[in-house]
Amino acid sequence: MPDLQKLYDAVLEGDQKTAVAVTQEALAAGCAPMELITKYMVPAMDEVGRRFECEEYFVPELLLSARAMKGSLVLLRPLLAESGVQPAGRVAIGTVKGDLHDIGKNLVASLLEGGGFEVIDLGADVAPEKFISAVKERGANIVALSALLTVTMPAMRTTIDALKQAGVRDQVKVMVGGAPVTPQFATEIGADGYSDNASAAVGLARSFVRPE
C-alpha cells in the first residue's frame, strides 16, 4: 500500500509528477478513487487556500497545486464514471462567466457521470448563451453553475435571468455551488437547488429527475 500522505503532500506542493505516480500506485493497490479525493486531495487544496489567504502561497503555487490535482483527476475520473447506474438526465455544467476555477466543477461533473447522468461540460468562464444553447440544442434538463469568486456570483443570477429571457427556464432545473455560494443566495437568485459538495450534488440532481 503506497503512503497516501504523499498524495496530500504532492498536491500541496504542486508536484504533479508525484501526485500522478502515487495515484497510479494507490489504484493498483485497490484504493477507492473517492477516498483519494475526499481524504487527501480536497484537504490538500483546502490547505493551499489557507496558505494563499495568509500570503504563504501566491498565484503560481495555486496553479501548480491545481495542475497536480488535475493530473490525478484525469486518472480517477473514468473510474468514478464506471460506478454508473441508469442514465438519469442530461446536465449542462460550467463555471460562470469571468471565473476560471474549474476543479470543483470538474469533480461535480465526474460524480454526476458516475451517478449515471450524461454531462455536457461547457468548461470555465461560460457565457449565459452557451448554457442556453446546451438546453435548446442539446436537450439539457439540468443546468449546474459553479462560482468560486464573490465577484462572479452575480453571473449566476445573470445566467438564470438569461434562461428566463430565452424562454427555457421552465424546461430545466438549475443547481448552483462553489465555495462562496450559500443556500440563501441560491434561493435569492431563483435557483432550484444548492449543495456544498460534489456527492450531495448527485443526490440533488436525482431529486430533480425523480421528485418523490
Ligand code: B12
Ligand atoms: C486553485 C485555486 C485557483 C486556481 C484555479 C485553477 C483551476 N483550474 O481551477 C487559479 C490559480 C487559476 C486561481 C486564480 C484566482 N483565484 Co483562486 N483559488 C484556488 C483555491 C486555492 C482552490 C479552489 C479549489 O479548486 N478548491 C477545491 C474544490 C474541490 O473545491 P470547490 O471548488 O469549492 O468545489 C466543491 C464545492 O464548492 C462544490 N461545488 C463546486 N462547484 C459546484 C457546482 C454545483 C452546481 C454544485 C451543486 C456544487 C459545486 O463541490 C465541489 C467538490 O466538493 C481557492 C481557495 C479554496 N480553498 O477554495 C482559491 C480562491 C477561490 N481564489 C481566489 C482568488 C482571489 C483568485 C484570483 C482572483 C487570484 C488573483 N489575484 O489572480 C484568481 C481568479 C481568476 C479567475 N478569473 O477566476 C479566492 C477567492 C476569494 C473570493 N471570495 O472571491 C480564493 C477563495 C482564495 C482566497 N482565500 O483568497 N485560483
